[in-house]
Amino acid sequence: MSTEENKAVVRRFIEAYNNRDAIVLSEVLVPDAAQRYMEIYIPRNSATWADERFEITSVLAEDDWVCVRLTHTGRHVGEYRGIPPTGKTITSAGCLFCRVVANRIVEHSPVWDDLGQLTKLGATIMPPASAAK
Secondary structure: OOHHHHHHHHHHHHHHHHHOOHHHHHHHEOHHHHHHHHHHHHHHHHHHEEEEEEEEEEEEEEOOEEEEEEEEEEEEOOOEOOEOOOOOEEEEEEEEEEEEEOOEEEEEEEEEOHHHHHHHOOOOOOOOHHHHO
16 A cells, blocks of 8 residues: 555544544554544543544655644543543643554554643643752
8 A cells, every 4th residue: 555545544533533433444454453542542532532633734644654743622621630620721732553354453552641631631741750959
């Protein structure tokens, strides 16, 4: 497959995630990943982030690897990493690295600004007691 075809698969994946489209997710992900998205990730994230969306801001590809830079937006309506719902709409950034084989994402790894998300929700980050000396 060409890098352009691989990029199109990843774009379809992001669009399918945003639309909660199980049919397309099953077409672009390997079966076990599609199942995890429908049974775990989407229900969990929907309970945490109302109006959740990912927007692709840039795409890089080489061979079977595609990296998308993403902006995530959602309103915090459920507990997130111990933080009770704040009702705040926040935007954060991250990247998703995907390996595409035969029109399916067979491997993917996110890199996300978790600290940025937490601080936007009002979390305070404390150094460990041993570092505070």
